[in-house]
Amino acid sequence: MSASTASDETATPEEMLGRMSLAEKVGQVMMCEVYGTDPDRAHEGNRRRFEVDTAAEAVRLLHLGSAIYFRWTDSFADGPQALAGLSARLQEIARRDCGTGMLIATDQEQGPSSRFGPPATQFPGAMALGAVGSTGLARGAAAATGEELAAVGINVDFAPDADVNINPGNPVIGVRSFGSDPGQVARMVATQVAGYQEDAGISACAKHFPGHGDTSTDSHTGLPVIGHSRRRWEQVDAPPFLAAIEAGVDLVMTAHIRFPGLEPDGHPATLSRRVLTDLLRTELGFDGVIITDSLKMSGVRQDHDDAEVAVRALEAGADMILMPPDPVAARDAVVAAVTGGRLAPEVLDAKVLRVLRLKARRGLLGGPSSPARPDLSVVGSAAHRALADEITGAAVTLLREGAAPLPVRPAGRRVLVCGWGEAENADLVDLLADRLRGLGAVATGAQSGQEPSAGMRESLAAAASDQDLVVCLTHDVTASSAQADLVGRLAASGTPTVVVSVGVPYDVAHLPATVTQFAAYSSAAPVAGAIARLLTGDLRASGVMPVGIR
Template sequence: MVGRIGMAGVLVAALAACGGGGGEAAGAARPAERSSDGARTAATGTAGTTPAQTPAQTAGPTSGGAAQGRAPAQSGDVRRALAGMSLEEKVGQLFMPVLYGTTAGTVSGENQARYGAQTPAKVVARYHLGGVILFPANVKSVGQVVALTNGLQKASPEVPLLIGTDQENGLVSRMGALMTPFPGAAQVGATRSTALSRAVARATGDELRALGVNLDFAPVADVNVNPKNPVIGKRAFGDDPAHVSRMVSAAVKGFADANVAATAKHFPGHGDTDVDSHTGLPVIKHTRAQWERLDAPPFRAAIASGVDAVMSAHIVFPKLDPSGDPATLSKPILTGLLRDKLGFKGVISTDALNMEGVRKKYDDGEVAVRAVLAGADLLLMPNDFPKAYNAVLTAAKSGRISKQRLDQSVTRLLTLKQARGILRGAPAASAAKAAGVLRSAEHRRLAARVARGGR
């Protein structure tokens, strides 16, 4: 994802996005900072078992598709959690705004201005948020991040948070100040080793989990078929669909080994663009047959490997949907292709909703509503959060977003939380344990091996 973030104390609520898994806050943004998956970030400071499948993921595609008829399969815990929620709480689960502060109790005028609550903890509680996403401005030290994630979870006692970040490694490394500096996807891909792809994802996931982060907006599943692509480039494993598919599949399994949710991005494929979706609306002119051959294979592989989430792209793909709407707002793409054709039953996250690519035709409230109607479950970083939240709430009250449709998304989010062991309560992170995991000798040796080309 790639939204823009303002001010120095950012705390983003939940899954991330287009250019690299996370979004950036709207408003007074620093030009050098990209949203969660944006390629440029002034503050990063970085150089460079089988997956546990949920019932909603393992069920094969159905003729009607999850968004066309019945809701995803529910466990008892998920069913009870859903039944105990008010409408406002259900709507809150869909959102992941940017918050400001390095602790859950940090008082920020920015939070007050944007959300009507001064601290990250109060914003989480007020809107019943589904999760938060961390950016470099939220990262000062191991102990500080552990205290932050633990404090955020305490603010959401009824339904624990998905706490995410864009840790692709390489160019997009939001937690790079603390974590092992693993090479990015292009260097991992150059080793041709699926074992190394899985090992790097496992090690990355282990370090994130030690900090209290339970979701990564990685791996990038785009095939870098356009060398002029301003967004993807070295963030992709390569330019061959079969090779990228193998590496993506291995990475998804590696994150599952670490019990961290993985997110394949950016569907239906951002690899052949020459426009940055942070500032414009790219158009991909592939035919349906070219999409099947070039763009779809890594996403198929990710789904087959049990990927937890898939992030949409703010790109127009006329041969997949002639409406002119970006994929994030396209029911033919998110529901017709991703749900019905590819059989994906997990969480669909938007890329950052403060990016210009998704805001060309509609205001911030309508964008959020249309994303849900298209099939999205997680609404990442809306530009005007109150407007987006109230628009979705109003649409749910009026029936424009049906109760069934809303419950489908909340069920998927709760199922993901259950799959990653946090639905009944997120385990507290330990600063002492994290200090022994982050930048361990074993992980540094692994990073060095990848940097040497796998030797």
């Protein structure tokens, strides 16, 4: 047992820092994914990642100060009760190892970037909130999401997304952004920071600095380049991050992007001292924790090996490195950088101190204590589900009024529901067909996916000619795509056709003007109910397009 485990609940961050060994300090600046729902049970993922059997062994091996949950780590596999137990046990292990609890994070932006599925409440994402335009509802969604995360022991949400999405072809942000207006995005970001931190008591993280909204490359697979000048950055990208900082956001996440207007030497922002230290830390005055985006992403691994990337990120100004591809090699490289004089001990200490101060704000300092019994009744509560339904309905936006006569009386009507149905946690086509059948319609559901085959397109067009109404769900349509062809064939059938975009609203630019088009901005399950209410006239499309169409 290390000396730092002798600490108690009254220890200050400075006292904690003074008791830590170098290895423990390095553990505090690392956040890694751990596998399984029981940290004391062997999982192949831990063997691959850390060469130990269990998450508990991984925490002790690296003195990990932070962990992150994903679906693919099986963290959520056994439901809220098991998830709360996992978090509590990880906290116990970490406190015994080095005297301080863990930051436990996930990405629960809602919408497509959600890890905690049902029974957790499924809110639509940021762009839906942008279409609603209500800061009160945006704060309420963040507060509800944060309360559900806190109930299962997650104390950091990597949200809100502070990117201003001005590129319709952006493959990685899209509906994760509140919109294309910097002022609107800034207001939404600030109010969600308050919802997470003040209302729910967990930490928020504004991402992806200095701004990922005008890219056409996914930084998971490549290295995007932003062509904005410094002045353009100040006008478009900076306002949401400034708003987050003014709101007291706990963390800011870096972007794996090249931004020559800010970093002329071509370093990715994550590895740029000009961007992280000179701009974010000094000029913008952010004094919280700077965390990298995942270091497993290709965008940051172009020019250096994985261990070197970890050291360079800390040198640039990051306080925490997220998901280094080889955690042991990253740990060893950082230790060597300190002992070899490349990274000054006082620089590492400053980073650790920021992390410990954040932990102090979240009640995570000190040795083992009896965890409070979680109140899991808030997870998917009726009040939260009602709020999600309200936001989902209020977001629906009329993009183009075509030939379809709305509203319709569903009783006895033949309705074909087709298109993209791969909802975040359900088959949206089937859900909508079920809703319409419940209203008396003779509804048929046919999911045709992102790239419907020629045969599927032909058969659906033939089926449409024998219907009273066609409802087609689209998702991220591009010009001359199979989805665009399908909608064209449905419109040509002569049957009134309603199209609902359940991804980005830019679909409208690629679809025929004869169809009635709406945007829902989300494929979460509550969208099915909103569309059914829209068709029957129980819901008015009151959303306002939060992005420009070009």
